[in-house]
Amino acid sequence: MLGRLNHVALAVPDLARAARRYSETLGATVSEPQALPEHGVTVVFVELDNTKVELLEPLGEASPIAAFLAKNPKGGMHHICYEVADLKAARDRMVAGGARVLGDGEPKIGAHGRPVLFIHPGDMFGTLTELEEV
Numbered sequence: 001m002l003g004r005l006n007h008v009a010l011a012v013p014d015l016a017r018a019a020r021r022y023s024e025t026l027g028a029t030v031s032e033p034q035a036l037p038e039h040g041v042t043v044v045f046v047e048l049d050n051t052k053v054e055l056l057e058p059l060g061e062a063s064p065i066a067a068f069l070a071k072n073p074k075g076g077m078h079h080i081c082y083e084v085a086d087l088k089a090a091r092d093r094m095v096a097g098g099a100r101v102l103g104d105g106e107p108k109i110g111a112h113g114r115p116v117l118f119i120h121p122g123d124m125f126g127t128l129t130e131l132e133e134v
């Protein structure tokens with residue numbers, strides 16, 4: 001069911017500073033900041049040869065990463081994202097296996113314009129897990 005590792009996401013307290021660290025110090029190609037109000041975050045993608053790093057900053061009052069950053073004020077690894085060919089089939093398989101799908105259980109459109117879902121970290125051994133249909 002699992003395809004490639006699409007991205008590893010890092011929640012950061014200062015997106016511009018984090019993006020500069022990756023672009024200027026590490027010499028990586030980074031995207032422009034992209035505001036995703038529906039998801040309560042602003043994202044910058046760091047492009048690597050084999051995957052991406054997603055830098056996340058809270059956006060708005062109800063950001064899902066606000067509590068995480070309150071607990072980890074310097075930032076930290078927030079989630080991992082795997083590609084799947086059929087997201088609803090993957091969701092149904094996870095639910096049948098006893099995992100909780102976050103939100104209303106229906107896919108939303110993510111930062112890449114493709115459907116995504118999140119699986120509760122408590123059902124993935126402490127790691128918040130995003131599935132993206134590719």
Ligand SMILES: CC[C@H](C(=O)O)C(=O)SCCNC(=O)CCNC(=O)[C@H](O)C(C)(C)COP(=O)(O)OP(=O)(O)OC[C@H]1O[C@@H](n2cnc3c(N)ncnc32)[C@H](O)[C@@H]1OP(=O)(O)O
Nearest residue numbers: 039041064067068078102110111112116118121126127128
């Ligand atoms: C989709 C756009 C973009 C893309 O890639 O395309 C993105 O990735 S946007 C990313 C931001 N969106 C999300 O994270 C959506 C899913 N997340 C959530 O619904 C919440 O953040 C949730 C439910 C994981 C946590 O909600 P909340 O913070 O309100 O609850 P708690 O703080 O009470 O946490 C409950 C429980 O989970 C543990 N936790 C929370 N966040 C994480 C995490 N990132 N990794 C691992 N564990 C996490 C927290 O410590 C609590 O554990 P407990 O043992 O109960 O104390």
Ligand SMILES: [Co+2]
Nearest residue numbers: 009054081130
């Ligand atoms: Co993500």
